[in-house]
Amino acid sequence: MQDTRIPANGRSTFAVPQVPDDAVAVLVNVTGANPDGPTTLSLPALGEPTVNLRAGETRANLAVVPIGNHSLTVAAGPNAVEAVIDLAGYYSANGTAKYTPLNPQRVMDATPVGPDGTITLDLSAQVPAGATAVTFNLTAANATASSAVTAYAAGQPKPSTANLTATPGEDTPNLVTVGLSADRKVTLANAAGTVDLSADLAGYYSPQSTQAFYPVSQLRVLDTRSWDGKPRDPITEGAEHRLDLSGWLPAGATAAVVNLTATNVSVATYVSAHPADQQRPSARTISATPGRTVENLAVIAVSADRALDLYNFHGQVDVLAEIAGYFAPARTACQRGCVYGFGTNSDGQAGNGTVGGITAAAAVYGLDSVVAVSDYGPTRYAVRSDGSVWAWGWSAKGALGAGPVGSGDVQGSPTYRSYAPFPVKIPGLSNIVAVSAQVALRADGTVWVWGQNAYKHLGPGFPHGQYDTPVQVTELNHVVAIAGDLDHTYAVKADGTVWSWGWNKAGELGNGTIGTDCESKAGDGDQQPNCAAGIPVRVKGLGNVTKIAPGLAVRSDGSLWQWGPRDTDRQDNAPVRVPGVSNARAVAAGGSNYVLRADGTVWAWGFGWNGSLGDGTEHTSYVDSPVKVKNLAGVRAIGAGVLSGYAVTSDGKEYAWGGGQDGLLGDGNERAKSLVPVPVPGVSGATGLGSNGYAIA
Incomplete structure (x- = not known):
């Protein structure tokens, strides 16, 4: 190519x-x-x-x-x-050919092939009739000259490409996925010299197979070298290292695609990867010699609890492992109460079982009966009708609320990404009626929080720290609504008062104070005067509040109030009325602010970068007075992103505007931008809307 x-x-x-x-x-x-x-x-x-x-x-x-x-x-x-x-x-x-993983098995052992020679690998005894392709680990050894080895379906013309290079004095492995002939045979052709070829079968593709492939952005999950004070822990001779992949693979996954690297090799050896707790096969996954760093992609069946064993034959060796994807049962279509996610999938926030790329609007993996959805940066949350809460996406610093799922810390090894590409249930939460950024509201009026407490926005008076699973904000009760963003949390009590906690550099608490010198000490800014509140404080002068968003509140008379930062030079440290708005019914806050009025129209104000105000104009400065979002009528729900706005209309359609990056319009186009609302493809029958345009349908 x-x-x-x-x-x-x-x-x-x-x-x-x-x-x-x-x-x-x-x-x-x-x-x-x-x-x-x-x-x-x-x-x-x-x-x-x-x-x-x-x-x-x-x-x-x-x-x-x-x-x-x-x-x-x-x-x-x-x-x-x-x-x-x-x-x-x-x-x-949507491919029809799915995969069936096998416990690794040697199907060709050190068979010599001469110059311009071929050998046929007959797999009819290992794979069923109808199989269309196989995956096996091919190893070249004892080469007498530098050569190339090509695998192709028996009876077909030899392609010009090579699957493996052979070098004298080296054992060289490479993973091969190749089509089969009708009688389930593969031809291996050697270009020069003589080379001994071995093949270890990993699995096959067929119309009867059930396992679909889910790619993930490559994530390191094992590194036995010393790092950041961690002592070196090489795999010694005859030893097995258990690699638990349950943090990244969903229940039911049957095989992992893993890039293995062997380095710091003491003597010539090989490493064999196989399902944990099963008898070690004779198959070899990677061969290594002193002085070399060797890598090899492998497709390896996993145990029922999604683990592998890595066996080292001789001496000692350091092993690195990165997940590149996995095989699991093909998803079934969600029927009702589905969450439709889209945009950047850098941390699995699309919830479709994959990581990486830009996604168009599609249902989140395995979730139905959803009644509410929200986010915390690249972490997503959903409440199901049974009152349970599910989370997916970025999982570092306790953001997931479900413990160290999807974190390299599970292995005690470094990782540059931590994520869960599929929803996991947050333990300890029940009877939940609403969720926002690291905060949930129970039907009994209690509030629960989790994650990192860098700016006291968890609120229970805890010091700096990380809370991997939910804890109760004991200072609050009788709460009927919640809202939150990255550094602040808000609650409405049954008496209509609003309470806030977290960061207060620009008056975000709304209690009439503003922080002083909040960034004077790295990591301790929230210790400066008025810079943060760990115990909820009352937002000044607000009562009879019915709807809330970060820094925004709607009162029962339909008036709209705001507080906190406006632009880089202005802020309100106590609520002020937003001019020109009456009959407000709902609010949403992101890079811009949005209000839904009782007549079904949407109005926007704040920063209008990339057309995020939806009025057909790309504003370059802060807009104080709300402007009407064009071409929208009969709206029943609104949502906000950093550079985009969203609405669901009474006919169940979702609309988006703004964008310009990260696929924010939901059409799979990373740079798509619109100054006025456009339909989000693939979403119909929507009944609700969360932040970042995640619709419920």
Whole structure:
């Protein structure tokens, strides 16, 4: 597909041909050749190096890459290297050929193949009739010359691409996914010299298989080297290291796609990965020798509790592991009370079981009967009709509320991302009627919070710290409504009063005070005078409040009130009435502010970047008086994003405006922008709306 020389610390972007629009990931074989010195080839979409190369070395590694805009970028460094990128296949969201994982089994053992020679691998005894493709780990050993090995369906013309490079004196593995002939055979062709080939079968594709593929942005889940004060913990001779993947794989997942790297090798060895607590097979996942860092992508069946065992044959070795995806049962369509998420999926906030890329509006994995939805940055929350709360997306710093799900800390190893790409139930919460940013309201009027308490916005008077599971705000009761954002939380009591806690640098508490010198001490700004409140304080002068959003309140007479920052130079430290608004019915706050009036119209004010006020104008300064959002009537729910606004109309359609980044209009286009409302494709029958445009339908 691509053959180019990449300069030192340079990169190249190229188109991915012959991939359908519904492809969620591609399989590419990345080969590095003729490097000027020790270097790596990386796919920035994955983060970690795909191939590590010594001077003069030629080597390949298969990679699974979430695909966006039908293009891929490959980077080299620190030295220049020739890169050969071959498209090996793709995974489609609607593909009919699903996967069946197998416990790794050796199907060819050190079989010599001569120059320009071929050998046929007969898999008819291992895979059923009708199987269309197989995945196996191919290893070349005892090569007498530098060579290339190609796998293809028996009886078909040999393709020009190579699956594996063979080097004298080295054992070289690479994962292969290849089509089968009708009689379930694969041909292996060797280009030069003689090489011993071994194959370890990992699974097969067939119309009868049930496991669909879900890609995730590559996340490191194991690193046995020393880091940040953690002592080195290599896998010693004859030992097995258990790798628990339950934090990232949903219940029912049957196989993980893992990029394994072996380094700091004491003597020649191999590492075998297999389902935890099962008998170790003879199959080898990665072979390694001293002085080399070797990587290999593997598709490995997991145990029922979603774990792997990594066995080291000889000496000791450090192992790194990054998840690239997994196989799990294909999702069934949600029928009612579904949450439709869209936009950036960098931390799994689309909730569709994948991570990475920009998504169009689609139902969240496994959720139905939802009555409310909200967020905390890239973390999402939903309340189901049974009063349970479910969370997905970014999971660091306790944001998920469900413990260390999706965090590298589960393994005691470093991670640059922590996420749950599918909803998990938050423990300890029941009879919940509303949810917002790290805060939930029970039917009995009590308030519960979780996450990091950096600016006291958890509220129970706790010191700095992190609360992985919910705790009660004991100072509050008789609460009927809640609202929150990243650093502040608000509650309405049954008597119509409003209470707030958290950060107060710009009057966010609304109690008539404003913080002094709040950022004078790194990490301790909330200790400065009036900069934060850990115990709820009353918002000054407000009563008879019926609806609330961060810094906004609607009173029973339909008047609208605001407090906190307006722009970089102005703030209100106590509520003031928003001019020109009457008969207010609901409010939403984000980068801009929105109010829904009783006549079904929507009005907006605040910052209007990228057209987020929806009035057809791209405002460059703060707008004080609300302007009418164009082309909307019969609106029954509103929502806000950082650069966008959303509305659901009485006919169940969702509309979005603003945008310009992160796919905020819900159409899968990362940079789409509109100065007036446009329909969100794929959403119909909507009954409710949360922040960032997540609709309930």
